[in-house]
Structures are given as C-alpha cells and as structure tokens.
Amino acid sequence: xxxxxxxxxxxxxxxxxxxxxxxxxxxxxxxxxxxxxxxxxxxxxxxxxxxxxxxxxxxxxxxxxxxxxxxxxxxxxxxxxxxxxxxxxxxxxxxxxxxxxxxxxxxxxxxxxxx
Amino acid sequence: xxxxxxxxxxxxxxxxxxxxxxxxxxxxxxxxxxxxxxxxxxxxxxxxxxxxxxxxxxxxxxxxxxxxxxxxxxxxxxxxxxxxxxxxxxxxxxxxxxxxxxxxxxxx
Numbered sequence: 001x002x003x004x005x006x007x008x009x010x011x012x013x014x015x016x017x018x019x020x021x022x023x024x025x026x027x028x029x030x031x032x033x034x035x036x037x038x039x040x041x042x043x044x045x046x047x048x049x050x051x052x053x054x055x056x057x058x059x060x061x062x063x064x065x066x067x068x069x070x071x072x073x074x075x076x077x078x079x080x081x082x083x084x085x086x087x088x089x090x091x092x093x094x095x096x097x098x099x100x101x102x103x104x105x106x107x108x109x110x111x112x113x114x115x
Numbered sequence: 116x117x118x119x120x121x122x123x124x125x126x127x128x129x130x131x132x133x134x135x136x137x138x139x140x141x142x143x144x145x146x147x148x149x150x151x152x153x154x155x156x157x158x159x160x161x162x163x164x165x166x167x168x169x170x171x172x173x174x175x176x177x178x179x180x181x182x183x184x185x186x187x188x189x190x191x192x193x194x195x196x197x198x199x200x201x202x203x204x205x206x207x208x209x210x211x212x213x214x215x216x217x218x219x220x221x222x223x
Binding site: 044045046047050059061062095101102103104105106107108109 | 148150152159160161162165166171203205207210211212213214215216217
C-alpha cells in the first residue's frame with residue numbers, strides 16, 4: 001500500500017522559513033517524479049513544484065520560484081519542500097503527491113499558516 | 116499559463132441521475148494531457164483519470180472521461196451516494212500545471 005506522510009507544517013510569521021517532509025513507502029520512490037500541491041483554506045488546488053526521479057530536474061510555480069526548493073532523498077525515501085521568505089498567500093494545506101504530471105497518490109497534507 | 120474553467124460551479128442531482136461536468140481550457144491542451152480528481156471533505160484528492168480518458172486504478176466504470184483540444188468532459192452515468200464530492204480537472208500539457216476551480220456535485 002502506497003503511503004505518503006507529510007510533516008513539518010506550522011504557523012510562522014511573514015518572512016519566515018519552514019521545511020516540509022514527506023515520508024514515502026509502498027512503492028519504488030527512486031523511480032518516480034514527485035510533486036507538491038497546495039490548497040488554500042476553502043479554495044481549489046494549486047501545483048507548487050515537481051522533481052525528477054533522480055532529482056536532476058526541478059520545476060516551480062512562478063510565485064514560489066527562488067523562495068521554495070524541492071528535493072528528494074532516494075536513500076531515505078523522503079521528499080522535501082524548503083520554504084523561505086514565506087508570505088500570507090502561501091497559507092495552505094500542502095500535499096505531497098506521487099507523480100510529476102498527473103498525481104497518482106496523495107498524502108493527507110501539512111498545514112502551513114503565515115500570519 | 117493555461118486557465119481551466121469548470122462548469123457548472125455546482126451541480127445538484129439525485130442518486131441515479133447522470134452528471135456531466137465540463138472543463139474548458141484557455142488554449143489547446145497539448146497531447147490531451149488532462150486529469151480528473153475527486154475530493155471529499157477533509158480528504159486529499161483522488162485521481163480518477165489521466166491522459167483524458169485513461170482510468171486510474173479503482174475508478175468505477177460509471178465514470179468516463181472524454182474530450183480533446185480545449186473541451187473536456189467527466190461523465191458519471193448513474194450517481195451513487197459516494198459520488199457526491201468536488202471534482203477538479205488539471206492540465207499538464209504546459210507549465211505551470213494548472214487546475215480548474217472545481218465543480219461541486221451535491222445532493223438535490
């Protein structure tokens with residue numbers, strides 16, 4: 001069974017930083033693109049970032065480019081999202097997802113609140 | 116950026132009825148690279164279809180995906196109680212990947 005478990009969500013002040021983690025199990029992590037997708041309270045879904053199987057390619061939403069960094073540790077089966085210079089509009093539930101184009105499996109999400 | 120407009124915003128139907136959800140793109144979705152997701156309150160989204168009509172694991176047969184170019188449709192032939200939820204389309208034909216704003220299917 002595929003499991004994706006996010007952690008690291010918190011409340012921070014504008015300009016602050018956070019690191020989200022996503023522990024993956026039940027599939028061959030090193031063989032998959034992985035992504036982060038967020039959902040602001042009561043709103044729709046927004047793709048944030050994706051990373052290639054081996055970490056050699058990374059793509060970001062324009063509004064987070066230069067502030068967020070996606071990475072994956074294939075030895076530990078963990079996906080990360082480093083978030084710097086956080087803004088109010090970054091407040092959302094952040095989902096880790098398996099896949100780089102369509103999203104096959106999703107975690108339960110980590111709440112990030114910036115205020 | 117490809118903007119996806121979903122209609123209607125809310126669809127009020129009874130169990131057993133047919134649901135037709137529309138997703139219209141602001142430009143051609145390259146390769147038909149469009150997915151559909153179902154989301155219930157307090158849960159993450161669940162993949163239903165990718166590449167327009169390729170069924171994800173466990174997607175029931177009463178669901179179907181169709182379309183091309185800029186117009187795509189998710190059809191549920193006979194609504195079951197567990198189908199009442201919010202549905203999102205998503206394109207991955209061009210960066211950034213984008214989602215529609217969602218269609219809520221609720222019980223009439």
